[in-house]
Amino acid sequence: MDLGVCYYPEHWPEERWAVDAAQMRDTGLTRVRIGEFAWSRIEPEPGRFDWDWLDRAVETLHAAGLGIIMGTPTATPPKWLVDRMPDLVALDREGKPRGFGSRRHYCFSHEGYREEAARITRAVAERYGNHPGVVSWQTDNEYGCHDTVQSFSPAARDAFRKWLEKRYGSIDALSEAWGNVFWSMEYRSFDEIELPNLTVTEANPAHWLAFRRFSSDQVVSFNRAQVDILRECSPGRDITHNAMGFYTGYDHHDLAADLDVLGWDSYPLGFLEMFRFTEEEKRDYARQGHPDIAAFHHDLYRGCAKGGRWSVLEQQPGPVNWARHNPAPLPGMVRLWTLEAFAHGAELVSYFRWRQFPKAQEQMHAGLLRTDGEPAPALGEAREAAKDLAQIGSGGEAHKQAAIIFSYDAEWMTQIQPQGEGRSALWAAFATYSALRRLGLDVDILPPSADLEGYSLVVVPCLPIVPEKLARSLESFEGQIVIGPRTGSRTVDFAIPDNLPPGPLETLAGGRITLSESLSPRISIEGDDWTAGGWLDHYEGSATPEFVAADGTTCCWVNANVRLLAVWPEGSLLDEVILRAARDAGLPQEPLAKGKRHRRRGQTLFEFDYLKGTVNWRETAR
Amino acid sequence: MDLGVCYYPEHWPEERWAVDAAQMRDTGLTRVRIGEFAWSRIEPEPGRFDWDWLDRAVETLHAAGLGIIMGTPTATPPKWLVDRMPDLVALDREGKPRGFGSRRHYCFSHEGYREEAARITRAVAERYGNHPGVVSWQTDNEYGCHDTVQSFSPAARDAFRKWLEKRYGSIDALSEAWGNVFWSMEYRSFDEIELPNLTVTEANPAHWLAFRRFSSDQVVSFNRAQVDILRECSPGRDITHNAMGFYTGYDHHDLAADLDVLGWDSYPLGFLEMFRFTEEEKRDYARQGHPDIAAFHHDLYRGCAKGGRWSVLEQQPGPVNWARHNPAPLPGMVRLWTLEAFAHGAELVSYFRWRQFPKAQEQMHAGLLRTDGEPAPALGEAREAAKDLAQIGSGGEAHKQAAIIFSYDAEWMTQIQPQGEGRSALWAAFATYSALRRLGLDVDILPPSADLEGYSLVVVPCLPIVPEKLARSLESFEGQIVIGPRTGSRTVDFAIPDNLPPGPLETLAGGRITLSESLSPRISIEGDDWTAGGWLDHYEGSATPEFVAADGTTCCWVNANVRLLAVWPEGSLLDEVILRAARDAGLPQEPLAKGKRHRRRGQTLFEFDYLKGTVNWRETAR
Amino acid sequence: MDLGVCYYPEHWPEERWAVDAAQMRDTGLTRVRIGEFAWSRIEPEPGRFDWDWLDRAVETLHAAGLGIIMGTPTATPPKWLVDRMPDLVALDREGKPRGFGSRRHYCFSHEGYREEAARITRAVAERYGNHPGVVSWQTDNEYGCHDTVQSFSPAARDAFRKWLEKRYGSIDALSEAWGNVFWSMEYRSFDEIELPNLTVTEANPAHWLAFRRFSSDQVVSFNRAQVDILRECSPGRDITHNAMGFYTGYDHHDLAADLDVLGWDSYPLGFLEMFRFTEEEKRDYARQGHPDIAAFHHDLYRGCAKGGRWSVLEQQPGPVNWARHNPAPLPGMVRLWTLEAFAHGAELVSYFRWRQFPKAQEQMHAGLLRTDGEPAPALGEAREAAKDLAQIGSGGEAHKQAAIIFSYDAEWMTQIQPQGEGRSALWAAFATYSALRRLGLDVDILPPSADLEGYSLVVVPCLPIVPEKLARSLESFEGQIVIGPRTGSRTVDFAIPDNLPPGPLETLAGGRITLSESLSPRISIEGDDWTAGGWLDHYEGSATPEFVAADGTTCCWVNANVRLLAVWPEGSLLDEVILRAARDAGLPQEPLAKGKRHRRRGQTLFEFDYLKGTVNWRETAR
């Protein structure tokens, strides 16, 4: 695994570049990511390019022996471009323009901006595509950051209409598929269709789902246009993009299909603070992040990536600037995170950033160096990690034990129609992942289309749309299966299936869900030594009750090798169900102490202690 | 009492209609409500009507012996109409258009839409007005749902100016009445007056009150235009409309004056979850709804209805889709709710809806049938209720025991000027109602204009504007009276009266309120065995202290047969005051156990147990 | 000290004016503030002035012996003016116009409105400038109330561009100063710069800081235009303006530089309810206000005022209308507040208002008289205070004990970049002030430019920008110094200084801050008998640890006479640090019981008991 760092030569005096490059190498870094926000320096005026400084930067880094990951600068179109095309900015859900002054201020559907993005991408790709120092390319930066996938602009509306026409063929087919007779919402032509925002009460969920799919497709096609240019101008280099944490704005499976390597940006402390962890978790892991945050994304994005190639393109090295509170990592955590990425199979961990910039929006975001150019605490940990990696060697294959099935449209659907506040497919997957990992198991997170061969246990926490192929694949699966609520509860157009949920899984389930309730957190279903709640599916069929509460409520049913979870995947019942399924699957369970996690790669077992910030590894007989 | 159901033939294959109709009759239903969202099917293109399908549906239902309640489809103008008149949509308080894509996307003040609404109403009324199967009409659907009474459009502004000119005559009269000298807000002509939204800080409360009155009047006149057409085209049929729960956007007394029967839509579980009940109540009654929710509205709307004729036009039959959490009712509740409506004097309970629709916004809203056409749990309860009703017979008159005076402008005024966060006239009425009912009493909720004859106890929980007639009527009332805070505290134009509060009730009160405080929930006034708070009126006059707190604060004063509540009507002091007033009124009190409620109709006493979901009835000597 | 009252003759019948004036005098009042909202009465139509009524009002008040404080009516431009210049209204941060219908609906940058404001100011000043009854002038009213300093209008944008050009000279200097290379935010001309609202994610903090400075400067220049006219037309009169509580929208040091006396509006109960006090404080002091609220502002505004001349232009006399809950003051509090203002050196306390107005927005705001013209409780307390003041005499000088350094840009910067949620320079100053006062000390709150001579202890709770002059002045200061976090952490353009924080205080600190963390309230750093948190600065240098937590964290460092607080100034550690610093400074500490405060003026010691609402004074040997 390579170690790298994100670097902005345009921020620093030119005489410092060689010094920095030498220190990177000395630290054990071999990759440097540059260029992704530099449009205003590359093309300071429309059509006038200034390559000199970047040529020299590339040469300097290359001369130091660093492999360059070059970014296309399309996330930050300069002011002169926005002034030339004022309508390139996205409109937010309220219809307000999202203007210049920070970043990602473009609408993915704006044709003019797509041309400009292609133009600058080609310019950079032609300049550096065959440079020996450039080892790979990153397209744009963090698609969707700051909620930028959805735009409610005229450009988006027009593109959405065309997208719908292509998908549905006839307007009557669309009205029928969406059930638009419901509130006289029927259309006479595609030109009558508006975006689903600013309606009086919620728009048709089928309308929203189509818009979410469309918006995702716009990201994918925007990205593909860059990929095509880069493949043409820079043959033989990997192309990557940096995904984010707990982010589902576009379908990462679709995006990754056009990439060689899927990267992601790992900020465990910020994510802990900003996402739905308990107060206790936020307190206990304030300087470490919850022990499943990084690993969940490692396994999720490995499952998204074509050929399983993935990397960490940004690794938190110290306090950041963007969370509600921004503590420093516990000593040891930067090294731990680095080795954990290795244990999960990363090709690269790249720290963000080399040197803290004393100005502008991220002035409080730590780097490996402080603003004054002296080492920050993370530099030493990066150096240590480099030594560890040299000692460990190349690493073996991951083990197939348990798999979780997750799809992006599942999360879109639970966002569009939670039915019970906060019920989310993504967080059902995370809770399931954590339950499995606390048993010491290795987990893969797979798309619905994945091959299940080799796994002992498959969990489908919440998958409203179950493709027929997955249904067949689960029917022939011989390991243990756990099916969570809402799975199979919708057709591809967000309708309840004719045969009721779980739709295509009726055979597998040996029955049907005749009624679904969402339950508030005030209602707790009490079992012997477990509690459950959040949701309740009423099942009718041939399965037998397994977990039955004191009041007679069946919270889990068993049908041969299949468990049907009737309540929301969370809390102590989830742990019990996962434990039994793992046992029945013949998997070795070793319930881990608080804060501990394991991960096997080949014969090597990595042991992470998130409370102490330590990591150990040892060879095991498999 | 009839039982009925809401039905959407346009959602289902035509061959199913007769099957459905037969099953409705078999269940014991005699009424079917149809048509209120069908504009796009009735008039699929401008001016082209398609009556065939609806003719056949009407025939089929009629042939099965069902009486049809036909809706006018004006709540959902189709897209072609919105495209023809883009400015028919309402603007929200922020000035944003409330666009097409759900329902109720029209501004009540838009003249063009008023013409269109009249046109479609006339078309439907002419088509079915004399059909023997049509027994009554419902205008539009849930006026005000999704906060749609107030529109901040140019059309509303222009109509508001005319309305003000009519009301005030001269602009100087308006400026004087509102006290506009206060911040140089004086106008020189009615054309200078804007809507009260988007001001820097709050607009003049008199300005807001006028706008609330105007907005209510616009609903009433919109409705009256339909009523006039229906009376003309469909003589002899009742006209109704379906009001909502805890909703005060327009004056229901005014609307009901044009109707024969006032209906309402009863969703006790959703209302419990979405309105201001305590966490404990939300937990204990999650599957039942608070035991006063349905009854409060029954008695409120009976008090609004001309001649006291009212019905439940939509009755929750299972989980709904729109609350934060959506559990299923406890078994028995659908029957209980049905019989409770009877006990309070309903003419009809109509379940919403016949069959759950698997698509669009309400796909998770249960029906009597499931999406697959099989019976849902409520079907059996409806059948049982039908049998119960047949056994009980026609029912006697309600008893006059206690009356609560409530007006819609009272709630508008506490919303416009709560003075203390959350102080609401509506919820003061609800708390009072609940206190009376927990003593086993029958309660009527009356407008200020009502005749008080026959009651033993009258409570005025919070009525800022007290009409002179009510003042005189209370002065001559010989039963017990309880007057809550803010009552009589304002003139008709939202000014403090010259003689201070309680204004026209000074004689009744034997004194005046010289100072009013609002108290945060942090401050609790402690009595012997009660606590009070929320508000504190300082009284000067001849009344004598009744409830005096440990710190010397008088929380309730007595002046002959009148009690003056100096604190907010809530909590244990309210219970004490109501208990004493009921005793002094000679009313039989029987404090009921938790979750139990009583209601007498003629000689029959109905006993409801909300914890168990059961209902019993027995004959009593009155 | 004078006592006065705010009076609105335009609200009342003319025959009442003399009665009111006589009663004011009888109460002991000698000043009356009038006119600040009367534009629509002074100029009822464009260009047509109606002076008669105001002439008579002035004569009547003057004849009664009252000195008149005349307001310019620019806070409430009448509707006809808004209709003539619709774009004079401010735009809010979302881009929505802040329309007519309340007050302060103008944009400070609108040139047309500036001309109108000058025109009406000159008209009033020429009319009354030399009237013997007019003793001083108040400009406008509560600049910034209802968040009105910042406007996002085209007028503001154009003025901002000019302001930037003047400040930075060249666009490259600006881009460099702000670090706009960061996200390709570089500009090619000042005309490319937009306002910092409506960006995708946060704008550059340097951009925001410039906009805050600009917005403040617009207020100052708007005010100065009036001051210039008043000085020209009304020589010899003091000019004042009424500032507000916990309000930092503009730089009060800058505004006060143009005024003779700085006034402020003191509403202790409303402020307690609406600002960040604990639930316990809000409960215990609901009828008194936290005992440091009034005093903090007295000392803050005395420190802002040229020559230290300040007054209370509005004093709460009873319940107000604008807080979440609005209780009445405890009996005695109006007198206590009045004498406390005297103890801190006020020239005037003016009650707001004479008589409660029964209409419009503030109808629930108490006065000295009730709406019916009878005395409200505060009238007697004002009378009593007048007698007390007569007995006390003119009062001596304040004592110099402890000083707090506060600047407005400090608060802007912590608002723009809190880094940890809720970290605020203003509230750090308040917490520090309270800690000092609970030791019985007299405190001054000074600008960074102040002379520190004579003080024994100087605390700089949080001052990101430390002017060089202050750094030198602290270096030569011989008393005790306490420096809080973030102090010296930024350059004038919001960059981290080259030498790291505390920048210019490096010598004083004997070292540098190499890393700063913000800590959530979940994380508590535990000492022997103190706790700390909120922030953690990592210090490297020659200072020695003073307060070291159980886990080894140093929370306070000592370098000679300087203490460096590494955690946020709050909680029990702050108390400990202030206690030690006061001891080392040789200041007499007398830790006061709950709710008690002391203040010395000359030889007189005032003792306030906020729990009881009492005040005593006695002569002391200094």
Ligand SMILES: [Zn+2]
């Ligand atoms: Zn990001």
Ligand SMILES: [Zn+2]
């Ligand atoms: Zn509704």
Ligand SMILES: [Zn+2]
């Ligand atoms: Zn104010």
